[in-house]
Amino acid sequence: MAKIARTVESSEEYKRKMRDDHRFDRKHSGIAEIMTHSAYQTATDIEAAALVSPTLSGNTARLLSMFRPEQPIIAATPNETVQRQLLLNWGVVPLLVTIADDSEEMIQNTMRVAIDTGYLKKSDKVVMVAGVPIISPMMINTIRVFFVGNVLARGQNGGGYSSLSASKHQTAGLGSTSYVPTAAAAQIHSAQAEPVRDDSGYRVTGRVVRAETLEDAFVALRKKGGEILVTRNLDMSFVPILRVVNGLVIENPTELGEDTLSMINPNLVWVSQVSGAMKTLEPGLTITVDSREKLVYEGTI
Structure with a gap:
């Protein structure tokens, strides 16, 4: 029948x-x-x-x-x-x-x-x-x-989370670099959501938080964390928020290398030198960051 x-x-x-x-x-x-x-x-x-x-x-x-x-x-x-x-x-x-x-x-x-x-x-x-x-x-x-799998943006460099890097850096510190977390950072970190990842460990999905400064980013973050930070320039002043986001898209070259970013947050997936990221990636938009392909996709893939 x-x-x-x-x-x-x-x-x-x-x-x-x-x-x-x-x-x-x-x-x-x-x-x-x-x-x-x-x-x-x-x-x-x-x-x-x-x-x-x-x-x-x-x-x-x-x-x-x-x-x-x-x-x-x-x-x-x-x-x-x-x-x-x-x-x-x-x-x-x-x-x-x-x-x-x-x-x-x-x-x-x-x-x-x-x-x-x-x-x-x-x-x-x-x-x-x-x-x-x-x-x-x-x-x-x-x-x-x-x-x-609609591609929104493409970067020139990328790196971050994989099972290898997580095991390598999970007990690592920042060496001589240290900071005192703000109350906002501590509150968000304590309730941080589990990241949405694929099996490879090179992709992460989350909602865009677009910010020029650390202060702007903390204002935009939800208390449970788990978002993807999109910013124009990245330096050591962003360390507190890098511990509570799951992904990172940087428009310009960054002074922080892959080893430094992995020590700050072993679970972080990032792509840098993404032309027009601050204009293209709207706040609240759900995106997927692929550090291996150096691509930013719309939605979940």
Whole structure:
């Protein structure tokens, strides 16, 4: 029966019938229906690999399912009951994700799980539709197009965390260089989030904190830490914050070498001489830093 259904649904006659039966009446539709239809149309026009919907209730994925898109509908939810219910909806691939503090983190968790489970791969075009923030009274108000592995910037030097460097430097100090951590640094360090890394140890994913000075960076940091610092110039005055960030993007050459950075923070992944980084990488944007390729990617890869 499943083989028959797949054969029928892949036929042009069936697709034509679905388009005729699901003609969209914009005049008699609400905002949620209009937004999901726009997402469906966008995915069709750009030949996206998937429609992605981070959802708490599953309603967005159900609305998308009504249009019978050719792409899979990847619905990520932290609710196991919703995940099981969505198995009954046409074309929906329900994935379980960890609950997030805010919408951007929820979106990136969704992308990460979809990549890890093989539903998305590098260079795929993806249409994301969701309500932002997650607790918004409007069920759907955002449509975004992602390119998985979209390169935002390229550096000339890079280095940092790997299993080898971590074991080599985990007990190392700064030699003659020392500092007294500020109260803000101590508070952030004590509650620092676990970094999001791939198995190679050369990539780290986090949210951009853009700052010209140490003081600006501490103001922008969240208390749980784990962000990626983007700055124009890096010197020893930044040592306190280098202990609490997971990644580093520097626009200009830096006076701090790889050994020094590794001693300051064995888990740090960094790329330097990234032209235009302060202009290109917006605060709050989720990026992935690849120290081996010396690249900065949009989102999670």
